[in-house]
Amino acid sequence: MNRDQLIIFDTTLRDGEQSPGASMTQSEKVRIAKMLEKLRVDVIEAGFAIASPGDFEAVKAVATAVRESTICSLARAVDADIDRAGEALKPAESGRIHTFIATSPIHMKYKLQMQPDQVIERAVHAVKRARNLVADVEFSLEDASRSEHDFMCRIIEAVINAGARTINLPDTVGYGEPEEFGRMFSRLIEAVPNASKAIFSAHCHNDLGLAVANSLSAVNHGARQVECTINGLGERAGNASLEEIVMAIRTRKDIMPVDTRIDTTHIVPTSRLVASVTGFPVQPNKAIVGANAFAHESGIHQDGVLKHRETYEIMRAEDVGWNTNKLVLGKHSGRAAVKARFEELGITFESQEALNEAFTRFKALADKKHEIFDEDLQALVSDVRDSM
Ligand code: KIV
Ligand code: ZN
Numbered sequence: 001m002n003r004d005q006l007i008i009f010d011t012t013l014r015d016g017e018q019s020p021g022a023s024m025t026q027s028e029k030v031r032i033a034k035m036l037e038k039l040r041v042d043v044i045e046a047g048f049a050i051a052s053p054g055d056f057e058a059v060k061a062v063a064t065a066v067r068e069s070t071i072c073s074l075a076r077a078v079d080a081d082i083d084r085a086g087e088a089l090k091p092a093e094s095g096r097i098h099t100f101i102a103t104s105p106i107h108m109k110y111k112l113q114m115q116p117d118q119v120i121e122r123a124v125h126a127v128k129r130a131r132n133l134v135a136d137v138e139f140s141l142e143d144a145s146r147s148e149h150d151f152m153c154r155i156i157e158a159v160i161n162a163g164a165r166t167i168n169l170p171d172t173v174g175y176g177e178p179e180e181f182g183r184m185f186s187r188l189i190e191a192v193p194n195a196s197k198a199i200f201s202a203h204c205h206n207d208l209g210l211a212v213a214n215s216l217s218a219v220n221h222g223a224r225q226v227e228c229t230i231n232g233l234g235e236r237a238g239n240a241s242l243e244e245i246v247m248a249i250r251t252r253k254d255i256m257p258v259d260t261r262i263d264t265t266h267i268v269p270t271s272r273l274v275a276s277v278t279g280f281p282v283q284p285n286k287a288i289v290g291a292n293a294f295a296h297e298s299g300i301h302q303d304g305v306l307k308h309r310e311t312y313e314i315m316r317a318e319d320v321g322w323n324t325n326k327l328v329l330g331k332h333s334g335r336a337a338v339k340a341r342f343e344e345l346g347i348t349f350e351s352q353e354a355l356n357e358a359f360t361r362f363k364a365l366a367d368k369k370h371e372i373f374d375e376d377l378q379a380l381v382s383d384v385r386d387s388m
Helices: 027-039 053-067 078-086 105-112 115-132 147-162 178-191 212-219 242-251 264-278 297-306 337-342 352-366 375-388
Strands: 009-010 041-047 070-076 093-101 136-142 166-171 199-204 223-226
Touching: 009 199, 009 242, 027 041, 027 053, 027 264, 041 053, 053 070, 053 078, 070 078, 070 115, 078 093, 078 115, 078 199, 093 105, 093 115, 093 166, 105 115, 115 147, 115 375, 136 147, 147 178, 147 297, 166 178, 166 223, 166 264, 178 199, 199 212, 212 223, 223 242, 223 297, 242 264, 242 375, 337 352, 337 375, 352 375
Parallel strands: 009 041, 009 223, 041 070, 070 093, 093 136, 136 166, 166 199, 199 223
Antiparallel strands: none
16 A cells, blocks of 8 residues: 655643643653654644743743754734744744634634634634744644534635645533544545645544544544643643554554654653643553553463464554563463463473472462562572472
8 A cells, every 4th residue: 555644743831731730841842852853753733822921931941942943933823823822933953833713613602702604714814913923834623523624625725725734623611532533634625626635634622532543534534643741641631642653654554555754763762751741640550651561461372472473463562662562460360470470580490390399489479469570589589499
């Protein structure tokens, strides 16, 4: 299959930071941005320049420090926002202004209190103003998943004519369902006459736990950029997680139409950095980056993995930045894993009887303790030797 490149747009420093309690200092943002550059993220949304003097300085500092990724600042479709974003992006090697306005009936009526035609006019004006400052302009239809198809066609056609080259369709409130959300992309790409001049992008929130599924469905229906965050950090239940999207695409390249440029071996170190800077720990069972993501405890699984890793592993732990996979010794572990661990520790038994005794003692201990560590095994072996 001929695969396109999928643009990975990371918004950890903007939408991720909007997670209550996750705000970051300028130097923390620069550290994370440098790590994202190493990860080979295509676009880094560094902040919302008008939000505060600190955010303005942070966007500027990231735009100065990072040379290999495009640096982006968010801006409402308001002159002052766009000018501030343009100013903050001046040091960037490659800068993008990301401007947005809501397009759903509920947002236009209650939040914006504007008529649809006024919204189109404002959007076109914003894109033109941004194009006077940078060549690369992204336009988002906020709350796209609850917006009307015909209205979206009109506004998308108008902003592309005004110079937008990325059209982002956010599932702002995490309302989308994969099949329906994906179809929204293929229908719009087909219906908008000048759609081929722009890249369509998905930006999904995780209120129903569907952010990654919705993003992948959008890709299968024509999106060629996804917006995501490290560890799925973000407003409310978070954004689509970068590591899950990237590894799903890589692991299922047999059916996915795209590739990414991401150097996946930097995923775990980046996840750790974001967790330590924000103070948001990663849950142990989190896909890819959770402590248990490559750990096996049950005897059947451990035996399978010892015989051939692919029996229970669809990815290699080393490919995402772990040192190795992990066989955790606990009450579900079987003889094969315990014996293999003894061998790794250089422990040998004089007789089969001694090994059997060690295994019996291991099981008794595992009933009392969640995890058996190397020190436990060593103590257990000297007890066996003393008793024989
Ligand atoms: O969720 C959203 O709609 C956003 C936009 C500003 C892109 O974050
Ligand atoms: Zn968002």
